[in-house]
Amino acid sequence: MKNMSLHIDVDAFLPATDAEKAYMVQMRPSSTFFKDGVKRLVKNKVALTSFVVIVLITLSSIFIPMFWPYAYDSMLGVTPGRPVDSSYNNLAPFAYGRTEQKRIQDGAAVFPHIFGTDSSGRDYFIRVVYGTRISLAVGFFASIIVLVIGMTIGSIAGYCGGKVDLIIMRIVDIIYSLPDMLMVILLASVLKISLTPIIDGTVFARIGSNIISLFIVFGVLYWVSMSRLIRGQILSLREQEYVLASRAAGAGGRWIITKHLLPNCISVVIISTALQIPSAIFTESYLSFLGLGVNAPMPSLGSLASDALNGITSYPYRLVIPAVVISLIVLSLNLFGDGLRDAFDPKLRT
């Protein structure tokens, strides 16, 4: 009945020993928002598999051209000073051209044409690999452009509010209601012609007028949904109770921005950028298919599929290969994006 008495226990006021102090310390390391998200993402088997597929495709598209014995634009039947050897054109998979057969008979090892060659005698495997590289690069950079423009304009609209917000949002409304694909086709077909003389002789000429016009089109048209998203996020986050609570507890503007606004915005930004990449790849392949994509002889998956359409009856595999690759890329990027959303969107956290 010691506790019932009013007698004060003097022992309770003694300094704590080191053992007692250690007992009070929580030994679990603090988990950050990012760590939490990654933990959830790793648990999602579908997203993880998609991620592995994307990484494998990306790495092989970067590294295979480095050691592959054939170049994407070299016509194997063409040797300077000799008539064109047409035996190299339209080779079936694992078949060899005339001079190559001779070399094999002489005992030399010749690297096989895994997917055969195309109608100009170019190794088809390396063209598919290179086309994958182009498609991925276009998708990635187009998304970065969209991200930068959308984030800048969206945050300006969100922070400034008032008239600036109103004007920006009306412009966004109009661009949003434009039929995007038709405008893309229109702009791409015109820019393709008008850009060629401008960029001639500069670094951009190597990239090709078509890809640049594609980037411009993305920069002009596709930033709207990103900026809407960012603006909405900033507007709603600014009014959240935890921001108010943080401010009431004496937090400064910098703390609120770095600890509350940015982490909550970033997840949305990452997710929508991840989902923007497949849609950019989609658009690029679509335009390439209409002949508005990359400049020949540079391949992209869309232009490879488009070229294959001419020989569809004899060489259907030439269409199926880029078709499978593109579907695989788009599918895994979409699934990975969905996984990211599930893992990083705090609103879905249970």
Place this chain on the structure above:
Amino acid sequence: MNSKTLLYIVKRIGLAILTVWVVITITFFVMRAVPGGPFMGEKAISPAAQAALEAKYGLDRPLSEQYFTYLKDILTRFDFGPSLKQRGRSVTEIIADGMKTSVKLGVVAAFSALAAGVVLGAVAALRRNSVLDRAVMVITTAFVSMPSFIMGSLLLVLFAVRLRVLPANGTTGAGLILPIITLALYPMAYITRLTRSSMLDVLGQDYIRTARAKGVSGMKIIFGHALKNALIPVITYFGPMLAYIVTGSLVVERIFSVPGIGRAFVQSITNRDYPMVMGTTIVLACLIVVMNLVSDILYKVVDPRINLE
């Protein structure tokens, strides 16, 4: 319909008109910005002939005057001027000609996508987590990730080249089957997923439980209560579906050589037939804008609780 809904409709129509005007203006000035103008082709023509051609098509007058003439011709007479490559035919004629086939294609594709999508989605939702549900979800995910030109090409390889059961050429009636399937698969997959998720949402609502408790039969609950409400979100997809079918028809008509508006559009881009490119862009854009408008208004009228802005 209350005044708020009415205000929304008026605002929405205003935005649609503004959009159409922006499309016409962008199209006009973008096309005029092409260096050398429409007659700078592969063949060099004499300056005299060039001047005569420009005078004939009114290209020598000031840009603002050309713009207002163009705008007036479209709005009053639906006239997009003559085609530069198909001599003697006006753009309006070519578009009207192509529309005959394309509209047939698009309408059949849209309705089959709608019918198949709603049925599949509803069945998947009612048999949630069954083998059927999982199969439907896997297949629709695959379809949604496949660009229309790849879908079309693969169908062409399979049915026209390998199996030889359907014609590869879309000029005849039977030849339209493959293009219709190609166009319908993506919207169908999308509608299936949309119907499934909204059906699942509705089936968990209190009024469904109330109806069950009252002893309403299963069929009546599904058709009278659940499906009716689950289909409301599908209305919002009408506009995007039409936009998809329009852009999809550009490649699908190319793959299957269907003599429609999409193929004419793609040809006019490669031929640099500027009046044709402008005319087709404007007509197709208007179609999409109007369809978006209709689906938005319909959505608001069907369910006034929804706050669209």
